[in-house]
Amino acid sequence: MKKLTQLTVAAMCFAGISYTSNVMALDGGALYLDATKGGCSACHGKDAKTPMMATFPKLAGQNADYAYNQMKDIQSGARANGQTAMMKGIIHMTTDEEKKAIAKWLSEQ
Ligand code: HEC
Numbered sequence: 001m002k003k004l005t006q007l008t009v010a011a012m013c014f015a016g017i018s019y020t021s022n023v024m025a026l027d028g029g030a031l032y033l034d035a036t037k038g039g040c041s042a043c044h045g046k047d048a049k050t051p052m053m054a055t056f057p058k059l060a061g062q063n064a065d066y067a068y069n070q071m072k073d074i075q076s077g078a079r080a081n082g083q084t085a086m087m088k089g090i091i092h093m094t095t096d097e098e099k100k101a102i103a104k105w106l107s108e109q
Helices: 002-013 028-033 040-044 064-076 084-091 096-107
Strands: none
Touching: 028 040, 028 096, 064 084, 064 096
């Protein structure tokens, strides 16, 4: 049921953008740019390699599993240093499936 709800929400978000009912078809690139999903691009750069601050990580080409795990660790607090606080406040705005889709997209950049 929860999955169905997520699918419905995702379908609503992606109305107008090509979307199938398969959750694996979530558009990681669109999610990455979506301000309602935390606006990753504002800090990490639209192309994921020109971050807003020189000290912020470049994400383009990063290994998908690694990137996904970092997102999970930042959200849970397992990864916590001075800079992590910047992202911790927004990463909960994405579901696990969305994190995976974004991580996959990042790995392909
Ligand atoms: C407010 C700025 C900000 C926003 C918005 C933001 N991040 Fe980050 N992100 C950071 C910072 C700063 C770090 C480095 C954290 C650290 O030093 O531990 C980081 C780290 C990461 C990492 C780990 C990179 C690595 O090499 O270990 C990933 C993956 C990541 N962000 C993905 C995302 C995604 C996906 C989103 C959108 C859902 C997002 N970020 C939104 C600032 C931001």
